[in-house]
Amino acid sequence: MNLKTSYLGLELESPIVVGSSGLTLSLNNIKKFAGYGAGAIVLKSLFEEQIMFETKNSLESYDTYQHPEALDYLKSIARDQSIMNYLDLIQEAKKAVSVPIIASINCVSDNKWTEFAGDLENAGADALELNIFITDFQKLNSSQIEDLYIKIIEDVKGNTGLPIAIKVSYFFTNLPRVLLKLGYTGVNGLVLFNRYYSPDIDIENLKVTSGSYFSSPDEVIVPLRWIGMIADSVSCDISATTGVHTAVEAIKLFMVGATTVQICSTLYKNGIDYLKNIVQDLANWMKDHNYNSIDQIRGILKSKSTEEQKLFSRTQYMRHYSKQE
Numbered sequence: 135m136n137l138k139t140s141y142l143g144l145e146l147e148s149p150i151v152v153g154s155s156g157l158t159l160s161l162n163n164i165k166k167f168a169g170y171g172a173g174a175i176v177l178k179s180l181f182e183e184q185i186m187f188e189t190k191n192s193l194e195s196y197d198t199y200q201h202p203e204a205l206d207y208l209k210s211i212a213r214d215q216s217i218m219n220y221l222d223l224i225q226e227a228k229k230a231v232s233v234p235i236i237a238s239i240n241c242v243s244d245n246k247w248t249e250f251a252g253d254l255e256n257a258g259a260d261a262l263e264l265n266i267f268i269t270d271f272q273k274l275n276s277s278q279i280e281d282l283y284i285k286i287i288e289d290v291k292g293n294t295g296l297p298i299a300i301k302v303s304y305f306f307t308n309l310p311r312v313l314l315k316l317g318y319t320g321v322n323g324l325v326l327f328n329r330y331y332s333p334d335i336d337i338e339n340l341k342v343t344s345g346s347y348f349s350s351p352d353e354v355i356v357p358l359r360w361i362g363m364i365a366d367s368v369s370c371d372i373s374a375t376t377g378v379h380t381a382v383e384a385i386k387l388f389m390v391g392a393t394t395v396q397i398c399s400t401l402y403k404n405g406i407d408y409l410k411n412i413v414q415d416l417a418n419w420m421k422d423h424n425y426n427s428i429d430q431i432r433g434i435l436k437s438k439s440t441e442e443q444k445l446f447s448r449t450q451y452m453r454h455y456s457k458q459e
């Protein structure tokens with residue numbers, strides 16, 4: 135079965151990408167993922183603060199790092215996962231496997247860390263995924279926040295010729311418009327959507343607790359909805375992340391226009407070799423339904439951005455809600 139897919143200008147053997155997490159920090163796992171049929175592997179993100187700290191840049195502009203506990207934390211991650219180790223991991227992975235290796239940086243500003251993108255390219259990374267989440271809600275209004283996303287992209291592009299994908303959340307004032315705007319910056323891909331740590335509340339002990347680190351398959355409806363809505367209007371690739379636990383969610387996302395899907399929680403829950411099942415189930419489903427390539431199913435159910443389609447959606451919406459007692 136031909137699962138070949140082009141993503142960020144790279145040729146992938148399959149559209150199932152291993153998403154960024156602690157699972158992609160070891161060479162051993164990377165070799166296993168390559169053997170299990172991963173199309174590409176996104177390495178665990180480095181934090182921009184960590185890059186600034188280790189490259190001896192000032193951390194003064196980071197409010198959070200004025201706190202001694204935060205600085206201690208930064209020192210401890212620099213010890214466990216230094217940026218030099220990260221560059222070594224890229225080099226070793228490139229020698230060991232032929233699957234594309236995508237470096238990842240979690241960033242919040244256009245500070246000098248952007249120069250580090252060139253080091254990732256020199257180490258041999260095939261592409262760079264930028265996980266951007268600007269939360270400066272008090273200082274910046276929504277259009278300033280959106281402008282900062284674009285400034286970060288421009289600065290990184292000025293420092294590397296690597297293909298770039300932008301991983302974002304769905305917390306924007308006018309999400310489809312922002313996604314289209316990001317798509318026009320010349321990035322090669324949008325990764326939709328990041329899933330953030332969410333707090334929960336323990337009502338017996340009156341405590342703030344941590345929500346689940348891992349997603350459930352139901353959560354796929356969020357990328358499904360928005361990717362379906364914008365896929366017809368963006369020219370860059372779209373990689374879907376959040377809620378892909380089996381081949382079923384992956385197939386749905388391809389149908390609404392995703393180029394690739396990324397998986398993470400399912401590998402934590404079911405073990406990393408579960409990747410093999412997802413790739414095999416996808417191939418079996420395609421064979422059973424007489425499809426010879428992913429291109430034949432990609433986008434067959436995406437929304438068309440025509441006036442007629444908008445009217446159709448509105449009519450469906452009214453019909454659906456008028457049925458409720």
Ligand SMILES: Cc1cc2nc3c(=O)[nH]c(=O)nc-3n(C[C@H](O)[C@H](O)[C@H](O)COP(=O)(O)O)c2cc1C
Nearest residue numbers: 153154155178179265329349375376377397398399
């Ligand atoms: C333990 C853990 C660590 C993660 N670390 C990162 C990270 O470093 N960078 C990043 O962009 N996403 C990170 N993610 C988010 C995942 O890449 C993914 O986008 C998210 O979990 C949603 O996909 P899923 O439903 O397949 O889990 C992490 C997720 C988990 C569960």
